[in-house]
Amino acid sequence: MKRIIRAALPHTPRRRRRMVAAVLALATALAALPGAPAGAAARETGRPGTRPVVTRAALDPQLVAGRGAHVDFLEQEAENAATDGEVIGPDRNAYTLPSEASGRRAVRLDPGEHVEFTLPAAANAITVRYSIPDAPAGGGITAPLDVAVNGKRIRTMTLTSQYAWLYNQYPFSNDPNADLLHPDWWITECSCVPAATTPYPSIEKPFRPSHFYDEQRLLLGRTYRAGDRIRLTAPPRTTAAWTVVDLLDSELVGPPRVRLLAANVLAFGADPTGARDSAPAIERAIAFARRTRLPVYLPPGTYQVNRHIVVDDVTIEGAGSWYTIVRGREVALPSPAPDGSVHTGVGFYGRDAADGGSRNVHLSGFAIEGDVRERIDTDQVNGIGGALSDSTIDGLHIRHTKVGVWLDGPMRNVRITNTMIVDQIADAVNFHTGVTDSLVAHTFVRNTGDDGLAMWSETTANARNRFDHNTVQSPVLANGIAIYGGTDTTVSNNLVADPVREGSAIQVGSRFGAEPFTGHLRITGNTTARAGTWELNWKIGLGAIWFYALDRSIDARIEVVGDAYLDNTYNAIMLVSEWAVKDLYSISDVHFRDVRVDGTGTSVVSARTAGSASFENVDARHVGAVGVNNCGSFHFTPAGSEFTLADLGGNDGGWLADWQLPNTITCDDRPPVVPPPPPSRW
Structure with a gap:
């Protein structure tokens, strides 16, 4: 270290x-x-x-x-x-x-x-x-x-x-001198479970x-x-x-937006200097606005809010995210809340889905600045949360919260647009459990502590959602965009760069208890750069796009069309099952078309699972090791790999045609990494 x-x-x-x-x-x-x-x-x-x-x-x-x-x-x-x-x-x-x-x-x-x-x-x-x-x-x-x-x-x-x-192991510590948080976990640095060894191995501090x-x-x-x-x-x-x-x-920031016909929070006692708590005044303005069918207006200023503002059937507008700032401290609760939270903090929350959720909420033109400095997964200290159906979030700037926008369904039809979410302890956006017919578009994400944009179909499937024209940069842990189960999902025209640790630019994962993939998953027109990280426990390099069958097989129809994978640290495309379930689950019905791969440290395709994929007009250049690293499920049968690659033609660069297809075993599990040259115009 x-x-x-x-x-x-x-x-x-x-x-x-x-x-x-x-x-x-x-x-x-x-x-x-x-x-x-x-x-x-x-x-x-x-x-x-x-x-x-x-x-x-x-x-x-x-x-x-x-x-x-x-x-x-x-x-x-x-x-x-x-x-x-x-x-x-x-x-x-x-x-x-x-x-x-x-x-x-x-x-x-x-x-x-x-x-x-x-x-x-x-x-x-x-x-x-x-x-x-x-x-x-x-x-x-x-x-x-x-x-x-x-x-x-x-x-x-x-x-x-x-x-x-x-520092330290998940969910991490603020103390650089802390001992291991989980001495009973496997530690790659010592290749051991420290608590099970004698003598206890020394882990150099600060750890990770x-x-x-x-x-x-x-x-x-x-x-x-x-x-x-x-x-x-x-x-x-x-x-x-x-x-x-x-x-x-x-x-070049434009002038503050002025809304005259509105419930101005200053009229209800809000303090634009940030010296006094403005939460009660904002709530009074919301109540008045709902009765009079007016929007709530937050004029330029900094407003102190140290808890959740519950929103339902209301429009809240600021003067612009550079001018209107809603800022709050993280506050310890006297006793844990029913949802397990031990803190509260600034946030705009819809009602719980179990209570009917909220509808017709429109938030625009202000910043939310939290005070979250540690990751506590049970805490509801997100910028926006709850269930928000038929709602819009536009032109916000969110930072220093746990998750920028964490939505717990069932709920439908939320649109998150033109928003910046930076410096989060965990995700930027997570559609969690039964979120349907919803969109994140033209949203910029940088420096998240977990997935940048995620759809997680835990207990109830998400359906018909889109992540379109978003930028995700430098997620410190996990993936730029992650899809965990769901039906008829589209990931299109996004730019994802520089994932740092244990993740990819785009992950399609059957994991975390997610419902199965069904219908179509369309991944189209995306560009990734410098993606694919070192998987700490497997000790292998991941792909820029990573398919992972852990909890069940992935067998919905998946179409990857028009993507560009640039300057890949290891593989461009990776399909893998966990070793413990490699004979139970597979990945199949995946189709790549009109894809360009400009530089790989190792391979264009790495397959560590049973299943199949087809390739048409997939062009590659500057391939570091071998075009195809096909280990299948590691049985190395005389009939070939358990993973089949179908060549549908037009795959330029020799990366695929050089191999005896469809299932030649070409298993070099950890090939040497050859850093590619910088990407350039094709």
Whole structure:
């Protein structure tokens, strides 16, 4: 662990660091000359008078055109900006700062150092994604970051690590010095169950540090022009030994939205300074609005709310998520609630489905900022929760809650659109149990502690839901998009990048007690980047898209059409059953068509299950090991693998035609990883 931490927090002597930075700057500048591969970093682009590098999920935007969320900001990676700091990464190994950074690289600043971005368009607001150290005993610190424009300091941001730095085994600890939370669990680091060994093995601390990053938004006070320079400096006075800047998002925010004909919460006693609890005033405004059929309006300000606001048949509008902020503390309950919660916190909740749920709820134009710093799975400390049928959630910004939006059905017809959900301890969105005819679209997710977007058909199947045109970046644990059972589901036109640990960009999983897959599952037009993580317990690399039969077979018709899997860490496509059930369950009726694979560390397809899949017009290049790694269910019968690959033609790149199909055993279970070149236009 010491070696990994040193890689994350380098302490190279100053002169050597300057030399390394200079060499990197020269190499990346040369890479950007005419004829260099598309997407190559251009070190000189952050300097005055040069063209800034704008990316999407650290990719050339042309590689992901038409995919992912439509957002109002422009993204610039710190490693492409001018700096006297040190570029760290790339690194895809969990528990390091580069691995959790967008694009797997970032810039480390020592006190007095800076990184400078050139604005690509007019902007009056920025978002900085950053990391600073934890306190020695956990709990976080604060530190300043100076913001200057064209050489003149205009603001000082106060950064915090109070919502970052988790350690240990699931569900994790804030204490870097804690002993194992579960000494009776298998630990890969010692290949043992510690509690069953004599002597008890020593696990180096801090054990499995993760969740390093946070982000902060800042209104600049005026509009700056394209070409103006935004400099972020870790000042000499900083309390942080180092500051890592991952990226800067710049945006031109419009004026606050004004709603005159509405139940204005100020008229009911709400405090826009955040000094007093505004929950009772907001509830009085909601009651009045329901009687008069008016919307509730939250004008610009910060409103303190430390518990759930129950919503039903009401519209609540803010002045815009940059202007209207509903913020609250996490509050310990005097005794556990019936649902097991031991805390409450800020959130807008529909009534429980068992009580009939809520309907006709419309939330828009405000931010929800929680105070969740630890993961307690029984706690209902989500930004939005309950059951919300025939409802809309639009234009919100949600951060520092457990889950941004966790909806417990049965319920139907909720639409989540144009929303940002960042810095969550667990998921961003989860459709849980009997959610039907619902949509998440043009929603941007970054830095979740579990699945970014999930549909979980526990006890009752979800049906006819869509995740469409969303962006999910850097889920620290688990998957970008996860579908656990359900009927007639569509995952389309999404952009998913940089899963860090024990997950994939897209997972189709028969697990967690989910109801079976039925009808059609359509996965169409998605792009993934730098996906597929190391599975800690299996000690194998996962695929960018991962099919997992654990609780039962997956045999609904699945169509994967038009996806692009870019710069895959290991496999592009993986189909697997758990070893204990490999002779019970299989994965079949999966069909891949018009798919492009640009770079794999190992294989295009890895099959570790019985079943079948077909492939038509699946093109691949820069394949690291073998095109097909077909282990079947590991019986290695004379008749071949228990998994059959059907070649329907047009599969360019030689990855499939080179093998004796349909079920030749080509089982190299852990082939050497060959890092692929950066993706480029096909």
